[in-house]
Amino acid sequence: MKKILMAKKFFILELFIMLLLTTFVLYTPKAVDSKVETKFSAVRAQAHIKEISKEPHSYYDQVELANVRSYIIDILNTNLGASNVSEVRYEKEFVKQELNELVPYDIVNVLGKLPGKSDKGILLVAHYDSRDHVGRYGELGRSYGAMDDGYGVSSMLELSYILKDLNPENSIYFLFTDAEEVGLYGSKLAATDNTLMDNVRFVINLESRGRYGPSYMFETSKNNHKVIDLYKKAKLPVTYSMATAVYSVMPNFTDFSPFIDQGLPGINFATLAGLDNYHSPLDSYENINISSIQHMGVQVEPVVREFISNSKYVEDNYFVSNSDQVFFTIFAGVLISYSNTVAIILLIVAIIFTILLFTVLALDKGFSINIVKSTLPKGLLLSLVLIISGYIFSNIIAFIGKVPFNITYTRVLSSLSDIPSLIFLAVIVLIYTVYISKSKLNDILTIGVTLNLLLTLITTIFLPGASFLFLTATMFGIIGISMDKISNKITKKAILLFSILFQLLIIIPLLYSFYHALTIGGIMVLVILIVINGLVTIPLILKNLNLGGENERK
Template sequence: MNSHYPISSYTSRPAAGSAAARWLKRISILVLLFGAMLIGLLQIRAPQPAGPDAPPDAFSADRAMEKLSVIAKEPHPVDSPAHDQVRDYLLAELEALGLKPEVQQAQGESVWEPGKTLTLENIVARIPGTDNSKALMIAAHYDSVPEGPGAADDGAAIAAMLETARALQVSGPLKNDVLLVMTDGEEMGLLGAKAFMKEHPWAKDVGLVLNFEARGNKGPSFMFETSEQNGWLIEEFMKAAPQPVAYSLVYNVYKLMPNDTDLTEFRAGGLPGLNFAFGMGLNAYHKEIDTPNNLDRSSLQHHGEYMLSLTRHFGQLDLTDVKQGDRVYFNVFGWKMVSYPESWALGFMLLGLLLFAVTVWHGWYQRRLSLKGLIGGFFVALLSLAVVFGVVTLIWSILQANVSHPYYVSIMKDLSVGTYYLIGLLLVMVLVAFLLIRTFSRYVRTENLWIGTLLLWVFLSAATTFYLPGGSYLFTWPLLFSLIGLNLSYMMREGAWAWPSALFAMPGILLFTPILYLVFVMMTLDMAGPLITVAALACTLIYPLFCRMPRRGMM
């Protein structure tokens, strides 16, 4: 029992003012939480496309679309007549820009048809610099899959390369040479990139690679992968990119996945680089609907603005040694990013551990916490996550089982329709969490439940710091802010935890929202159970809002 407060404070609800005041308070808290989610979602956007009247030295999606309409007129896989037409068109466009493109011919074996030898034709061109340190290479592949014309994958990047080269020719030479490398056979197993690294003499001239890809036909272009020791690259990327979208968590997770792009081969050959892709509109990936008409021009504009601005920036820098210790990086407000050395992650994690210990002491001193209650709160948090996972997995399985045709199952996962299912499952998650916490708060004091939940965050912060350092920010910073909120609640009257909980949960909600949306977009609702469970983890930051008023005999 808390001797600082009379028994009546546990047995009756404190005066809360008029009903209107209570509703105003609830609405204000909802505005705070939804505001944090909206700010998080504002990170996931592409710039407005520039029209044909954009300045000559700027990138224009409309001008690039003219090229793309030719490149992606029809499927053009390796060794097809359409492929040869695209090759000749690209050579002619580069020559029209005053460049001297070359075709590197090589042989490669398709990973999809073992034993079948393909003739590869990489297209390469050099824009000479005035005082070259090492060359900056822009790379993308121009072959498509047989099933689709490849407007997004990877025609958009090729069209952006042509528009970028045109703008560079207008503005004049940079210090470093710029290499335009249009690889062939990427869809057959990164064959063109392998051939370039193994056989082309220009490979040894490269100081940095900017590679561009797509896994859908809309949405912002993400910088989703870097080479090792990316500290200098990230700092310069943040200086130069006009609308950067990048998360070190995505890069750390991507390294654990079996996916490859041409940058995989470039990195294997020792070249440092940055990798970009847009990934919304997954239903168009490698499909017949991957056409220029279905491509989001904002995605093309984002690709191009990265390409042009970063080329101009890195083209003026010394690229002889670009390796520096890795960094943690992430967006916070729109296109504003935060970055710090990865080595600092341990310090921030230890700060969280220290603040957790101070918070436990503070709660014990104020007689708001108990060891029994803390342990109880920890297991209640774990139980809530397990129940959410089970309920959501069951509901999603039932929904899919009651759809008779595989086509309609795929429609359920599509972004336009799947978003409504996602919102529905999130509401189910909130309802399950509310009912559970409302029930258990009869037996566990709110402060004990709060600190027990944050103990789970301590474990997650420590685990990611050691095993997934690029993702440590996602757990460490929400932990630190929520601990501050809990300490403030100790200094307020009993039951006045709503505002500290909501206000100091906002950073965590802001950080989690774009990551959850990205996982949904990239993995679809095939990952419904794990996805909503991660959302439930973020929801634990506002568990105090679900609690009842304290009463006697609670832990």
């Protein structure tokens, strides 16, 4: 008995270490010192934010907006030379004619260029206007624009500084857009400007909705196979094709949208965590997070350097592809990716292994009638109760916060939502774990494998970017059941530990990311993900806890 208790204590310690490791997936780096001239420095970048965020500078604050524009032009003149910097003005009448939109003021973009041997090149985009009026769902308006989009603007100014002395193969275009907050007008006009677009072969948009945390690469152009190959050059990449797949079917837009609508390839970045500051007076210099800015820079800089160093990237149709990639971050700096073709092959492999496993179980009489009579009905009922409770919880928090409820955007102060949400989700996991612990673990794993395989099939066909989450759960569920055939406890323990770690490295950062992306309104979605993934991950954990015990569940 003492040996069993010690084994369980060691596993609890191992589980704690694994949970700790999941926090490094979303690691953001320390800011590089301003004395380092050749690397992106968030210390230098923050000096730009201090200047541009002195006053709210929305499209309707024309004097303050002009001051920010003048500052950007002065910095670009110093870094790139005045002959490579221009103010691109679209008069109100032209906007009406081009976009069929009535606007009170001219739209004025700023464009800088670092000339390469070829005029064709990469376009970096960030908007320099801040939020003005009181917005939707509890937004306060009157933002100082330190994060949205000071993070993007300062990062581009810093990139113009560290790259200014290069003589690249391909050109870099720095586009600072006007009136993003009121209708994406600056980017819409630039995207239809043939003088610029004839030379652009790739687009990177830099945004910020949150204050802290990683800068996610959360959106790509369609058929992104070669786009992701280029993004792999990024340092400390943080991205999930599940997020890009979901974002692609949601009614959200950034300055990136007009360019990909024109068929340009590219990637879109944004910080998400810290919604308290978004579109409010709290979006100010005092509240910026320098590590998040550094993370944006260390991802974008290597991609830009790679692009401008090789003429192949500006060849006609270089980025043309007929497929997307499935990709996800598994640890700090570790990006796993594979093609849709490989995703289909992996699906077929998962189906074959599932059929083989279930055949063996049937021959060994490893299936229990309780799966259909008891375990599945009770599990479905409990899952439904947990999911509904997630919906109710979000509505209660929205009611307390006095904001309208929306599944994808319920703006509530983090002090009111973060800790209660963490406690609520922990209780959900605990309740689910208690239910699973009272069932035969292989019965639960059988249900988990079946459900996740079905979801893998559906997503591989209709939403491939989301398939990895269910595919990995399917494969590790199969492994979990198969462990009963292995007699060597050390081997069994090692395989189970690896399976648990891999699952936790995916699901926990993904839950964290979706929480900040969907806000408190999306708690129900998080519960659904916990329920689906928990059918595999929780039994794997319980199997490990029972290793060496006299009552190990079969």
